[in-house]
Amino acid sequence: MTPAHRADEVGTVAPDTVTRVPEPTPRPQLARRRLADREGFLAKLFLLPTVAYIIGLVAFPFVLAIVFSFSDVTTGNPSLDFVGLRQWRTILGSRVFWTAFRNTITFTVISMALIVLIAHVLATVLVKDFKGKWLVRFCVLLPWTTPVALAAVSWLWLLNSIFSPIDWVLRWFGLIEANMYYLGRPVLAMGSVIAVHVWRIVPVATVIIMAGHMAIPGEINDAAEIDGAGFWRKLREITIPLTLPISAVAVLFGAILTFADMTVVFILTRGGPTQATQVLSSWAFFKGIEGGDLAQGAAVALFLFPLLLAAAIAILRAVRRTEVM
Amino acid sequence: MTRRSRPLPITRRTFLQGVSAAALLAACSGGEGSSPQSAAPTEGAPEERFTDPATQLSGDLRLLMWSHFVPAHDEWFDTFAQEWGERVGVNVTVDHIDVTTIPARISSEIGSGEGHDLIEMIATLSQFEPSVYSMNDLMDEANSRFGTQLELCQKSSFNPTTENYYAYAPAWSPDPGDYRKSLWEEAGLPDGPSTWDELLEGGGRIFSEQDIQMGLGMSQEIDSNMYARALMWSFGGAEQDESETVTLMSDQTIAAVEYAKELFDAAMTEEVFAWNPASNNEGLIAGQLSYILNSISAWRTAQESIPDIAKDVFFVPALEGPERQLAAQHVMYNWITPKFSQNFDAAQEFLLHYTENLPRVAYESKLYDFPGYPDQVPDLDGWLDEDPFTIEGDDSTKLQPLKNAVDWSTNLGYPGPASPAIGEINNIFILPNMLARVARGNQEPEQSVEQAHQECEEIFEKWRREGLVGGG
Incomplete structure (x- = not known):
């Protein structure tokens, strides 16, 4: 029995026994009890690891990157000299930078459109009851559980210029005569990078959107069916509007992942052919780490931050408005 | 420009062979880890030499290096390094990582x-x-002990602007042409190409008549870098002159770029x-490429995985161009010690020990590694005359073109x-x-060279501001 329980019992006994109340609980225990009862304190305490994590692994590197982009720091010389906007002027005057910028936008927009579309289709299917649903769900989630480097290396083999099994199958069916050189042709290379990225992100987007589908009260669909609404009308007037907020979250999440990702590009094409798949994150790596120019690498990496921030704010506001309505 | 595609004569058998070769190559890339195994000395390997360090050594010495293209080298090296450490009182650990991740x-x-x-790169x-x-x-100290270091090694580790050796480059690898003899015989060049003109003529004929393409990369990877430089230098172009002034924009470079397009087409x-x-490497081993620029590693891999292909792979020196016959080194071993290291003495002593054992280095790498101090390895020419690692039925003299590799090899930046x-x-x-x-077909040669020249100028200017590059 805890001291607190004993004190409660003491309060219910006859007054003449009050004198026999045991010694008060030691101060430290009382102090602990009070702290444990203070919700505000607990809230801060529990948030502390997250805040420390964000400061240490997000805010600090972010601020450091800003500082770097206004300096002449290199990988071999970490000392900082302020150089104003020189690094920004240099990257803005670079053709490769603008190519990477365009590629980043193309990569992100097409990827996200495909991800949202496929995730919605999959979510619509996966909320239904059918035989073997668990197996289908398992298969859909599998790409998300595969380490990205391992997955990209597997894709590298699937898209190999000589040994591509995809080419092999297409030739078998007589659909192509010669190998496609997926990674050697700009359009196919970008298509390959997008396909692999979509393959990676679709599972998590599906799970998010599936949660939205499952949150739609069954009565709404039942009522619509009674009123004679078909699949497309329910989709247009119930499913899409009610899953819009969560879809927006999926888009935001996916877009940030896509903007920041360089793994698929790095492993599949290293930015080639002739920079056709170079994106800002991979160019930042090549310039900053491989080339040794940390300052320009930081400037390249930071370039999209204002755009991303604006997009994030816009999407979150839209979500809020939708929820309010 | 729409590029024609060639039907590839791939059977199920060649497909599986290629996949096996690719898997083997992937396995060769290895991962990180200190794995000192008690590798038995390779048969016929030179005796290991040892000289007492000039000072009493102690403490730890942590080495980071690439996973060698010849895996047997790493097994030997780890034991070699640890045995030296035990002998001199230093606790040595060796980490091998994929070469592409070392700069990061x-x-x-x-x-x-x-x-x-x-750290070795x-x-x-x-x-x-x-x-x-x-x-x-x-x-x-090394020059006094081992003779004069090769110029290409010196130029790969010495900064004339600061008059400083920032790295130590005791070994390197040449970058010969690897060709499929059977294909080139049918094209009328049984000894492979010796000039860039012959490469164009023979390679084009093999492609049109035998459906086997050539493999000179124009991508974002090391072998493509080497091809671009060998071609440019042979035509008389260069990124910079001796005083470190950018000279890329020249008629010679433009001619080299025009040739590259012609060869590609x-x-x-x-x-x-x-x-x-x-x-x-994969393409050559799979029998799908007629000629590549590479070290001997692809061929060594094929010796184990697809011996029939290995027997058909031969080597030629750098190709003769209109101006000269020159290729970049394929690999240049640069060792550095960061200033945070607490054991620079041990690092230097280990490098002296390594240099003293360059014969063993060359041998354990199956003649992949060449000495930066040639006097240290007098047996090298004999090994190249009669390859000690030859396989049954293969021509053991095929490495002879590498004997004068130093004459047609140079450093990056030449x-x-x-x-x-x-x-x-x-x-x-x-x-x-x-x-x-x-x-x-995205740009005309002049435009492309001009763009590259501008990019080089910006980079040179930036490093000049850092005080690490001269010229201007």
Whole structure:
């Protein structure tokens, strides 16, 4: 029995026994009890690891990157000299930078459109009851559980210029005569990078959107069916509007992942052919780490931050408005 | 430009062979880990030599190096390093990582101020000069003990602007042409091409008549860098002159770029635009390429995986161009010690021990590694005359063209030094892209060279401001 329980019992006994109340609980225990009862304190305490994590692994590197982009720091010389906007002027005057910028936008927009579309289709299917649903769900989630480097290396083999099994199958069916050189042709290379990225992100987007589908009260669909609404009308007037907020979250999440990702590009094409798949994150790596120019690498990496921030704010506001309505 | 595609004569058998070869190559790349195994001495290997260190050594010595293309080398090296450590009282650990990740690792270690004491990379590390110990004293000692270091090694580790050896380069690998003899015999050149003109003529004929393309990459990887440089130098072009002034924009470079387009149109497919460092090895081993520029590693791999292909692979020196016969070194072993290291003495002593044992290095790497101090390895010519690692039925004399490799090999940055500017140009692949833009039909040769020249100028200017590059 805890001291607190004993004190409660003491309060219910006859007054003449009050004198026999045991010694008060030691101060430290009382102090602990009070702290444990203070919700505000607990809230801060529990948030502390997250805040420390964000400061240490997000805010600090972010601020450091800003500082770097206004300096002449290199990988071999970490000392900082302020150089104003020189690094920004240099990257803005670079053709490769603008190519990477365009590629980043193309990569992100097409990827996200495909991800949202496929995730919605999959979510619509996966909320239904059918035989073997668990197996289908398992298969859909599998790409998300595969380490990205391992997955990209597997894709590298699937898209190999000589040994591509995809080419092999297409030739078998007589659909192509010669190998496609997926990674050697700009359009196919970008298509390959997008396909692999979509393959990676679709599972998590599906799970998010599936949660939205499952949150739609069954009565709404039942009522619509009674009123004679078909699949497309329910989709247009119930499913899409009610899953819009969560879809927006999926888009935001996916877009940030896509903007920041360089793994698929790095492993599949290293930015080639002739920079056709170079994106800002991979160019930042090549310039900053491989080339040794940390300052320009930081400037390249930071370039999209204002755009991303604006997009994030816009999407979150839209979500809020939708929820309010 | 729409590029024609060639039907590939791939059977189920060649497909599976290729996949096996690719898997073997992937396995060769290895991962990180200190794995000192008690490797038995390779049969016929030279005796290991040992000289007592000049000072009493102690403490730890942590080495970081690439996973060698010849895995047997790493097994030997780990034991070699640890045995030296036990003998001199130093606790040695060796980590091998994939070569493409080494620059990033060095950057993070220098940034954090802790990590390995001695780091080896296979390309110039000139960008790290401000954060590494000077190797000037070590160079003096090594030159007094082992003779004069090759000029291409010196130029890959010495900064004339600061008069500083920022790295130590005791070994290197040449970059010959690897060709399929049976294919070139049918094309009327049984000994392979000896000039760039012959390469175009023979390679084009093989492609049109035998459906086997050539494999000279124009991608963002090391072999593409080497191809671009060999071609440019042979035509008389260069990124810089001896005084480190950018000279890329020249009639000679433009002529080289025009040739690259002609060669691509005649003998290659679009696969070369997105290759990784292993791609040309895989293609050669799979029997799908007539000629590549590479070290002997692809052939050594084929000896184990597909011996019939290995027996058909032969080597030619750098190709003769209109101006000269020159190729870049394939690999240049650069060792650096970051300033955070607490055991620079042990690092230097280990490098002296390593240099003293260059005969063993060459042998254990199956003649992949060549000495930066040739006098140290008098047996090398004999091994190249009669390959000690030959396989049954193979021609054991096929490495003879490498005997004079030093005459047709040079450092990155030729005719100047391998400065940080040259390192950055190399690492962001300006020259392969210069060739590729024209080969793809995206730009005219003059435009592409002009763009590359401008990119080089900006990079040189930046490193000049850092005080690490001369000229201007």
